[in-house]
Amino acid sequence: MNLQTKHAISFILIFFVLIGILGFFYYFFLIYKGTGNTGKKTAFNLIDFDGDKKTDVVIYRKNSGAWWIFPSKGDEPYSKGWGGDPSDIPVPGDYDGDGKTDIAIYRGSTGAWLIISSSKNTPSSKVWGGDPSDIPVPGDYDGDGKTDIAFYRASTGAWWIMPSSGGAPSSKGWGGNPSDIPAPGDYDGDGKTDIAIYRGSTGAWLIISSSEGAPSSKSWGGDPSDIPVPGDYDGDGKTDIAFYRASTGTWLITPSSGAKAYGVGWGGAGFTPVPGDYDGDGKTDVAIYQASTGTWWITPSSGTKAYGKSSGGDPSDIPVAACPHSIR
Numbered sequence: 001m002n003l004q005t006k007h008a009i010s011f012i013l014i015f016f017v018l019i020g021i022l023g024f025f026y027y028f029f030l031i032y033k034g035t036g037n038t039g040k041k042t043a044f045n046l047i048d049f050d051g052d053k054k055t056d057v058v059i060y061r062k063n064s065g066a067w068w069i070f071p072s073k074g075d076e077p078y079s080k081g082w083g084g085d086p087s088d089i090p091v092p093g094d095y096d097g098d099g100k101t102d103i104a105i106y107r108g109s110t111g112a113w114l115i116i117s118s119s120k121n122t123p124s125s126k127v128w129g130g131d132p133s134d135i136p137v138p139g140d141y142d143g144d145g146k147t148d149i150a151f152y153r154a155s156t157g158a159w160w161i162m163p164s165s166g167g168a169p170s171s172k173g174w175g176g177n178p179s180d181i182p183a184p185g186d187y188d189g190d191g192k193t194d195i196a197i198y199r200g201s202t203g204a205w206l207i208i209s210s211s212e213g214a215p216s217s218k219s220w221g222g223d224p225s226d227i228p229v230p231g232d233y234d235g236d237g238k239t240d241i242a243f244y245r246a247s248t249g250t251w252l253i254t255p256s257s258g259a260k261a262y263g264v265g266w267g268g269a270g271f272t273p274v275p276g277d278y279d280g281d282g283k284t285d286v287a288i289y290q291a292s293t294g295t296w297w298i299t300p301s302s303g304t305k306a307y308g309k310s311s312g313g314d315p316s317d318i319p320v321a322a323c324p325h326s327i328r
């Protein structure tokens with residue numbers, strides 16, 4: 001073997017070793033990335049600003065337009081001014097698909113969605129809605145891992161969805177009864193949000209499965225004080241039909257896995273349901289917010305002891321997890 005051949009062989013060996021090292025790092029990069037939006041999807045809107053897969057306690061202080069975020073990781077709480085118009089409704093979601101919740105407001109007076117992307121920290125604005133009867137219903141209807149802006153127009157009973165994947169906006173008539181409350185969720189567990197209505201007058205859940213396109217109806221609720229609280233309480237990746245009966249402070253849950261329906265007494269007068277996955281076990285936890293003291297009372301699904309957490313208690317505070325019609 002002459003010197004030239006030796007050099008050529010060394011060069012080829014070094015080349016393959018380098019490829020191997022790069023591949024090794026790329027593999028771990030993919031695993032790391034997998035903890036973000038490519039990880040297992042949850043069948044509810046996880047309000048998770050720090051990206052640890054646990055629900056954060058978050059309030060929107062209406063009178064000052066400030067968000068107060070208490071990261072579940074235990075970092076210091078922080079605030080961010082975003083909002084301030086009396087018609088503003090918090091609509092947090094993962095609009096950029098990086099696995100962290102973005103601060104977002106739906107401004108009812110103009111129909112503008114004002115979003116701060118967590119990945120780029122840049123604000124954006126898009127008008128979608130604006131009718132006084134419009135109710136924001138953000139969700140991942142196209143299943144690309146990014147929240148889509150969407151509203152339910154109560155006056156006509158139509159759902160207007162702008163897919164984040166860039167397709168044409170769609171409109172679908174589903175609802176229209178004055179007692180209808182939008183209750184979107186991933187009831188069939190295919191990773192796409194399903195259009196759904198809770199009809200207060202009859203206690204019927206009217207759901208269109210995104211995988212089959214077929215409508216279904218289930219009776220669950222019907223008391224005038226019932227508030228729909230869909231979530232994945234059994235952790236099977238499908239949203240469960242559930243309501244909170246304010247008159248008695250009872251949660252009534254029908255697990256999608258087929259297990260027996262059950263009730264949990266947790267709440268009562270002066271409490272607002274704030275379901276979320278506070279312990280990060282993939283199951284929705286029963287939790288309530290007490291406006292008079294600004295305290296969150298959380299019962300972790302993992303079985304650890306119930307606890308309270310204060311988020312201030314300004315009378316204008318809105319617990320973001322209770323925001324109507326965000327998917328849970």
Ligand SMILES: [Ca+2]
Nearest residue numbers: 140144146164
């Ligand atoms: Ca989407």
Ligand SMILES: [Ca+2]
Nearest residue numbers: 186190192210
């Ligand atoms: Ca679905």
Ligand SMILES: [Ca+2]
Nearest residue numbers: 232236238256
């Ligand atoms: Ca479930």
Ligand SMILES: [Ca+2]
Nearest residue numbers: 277281283301
């Ligand atoms: Ca949980």
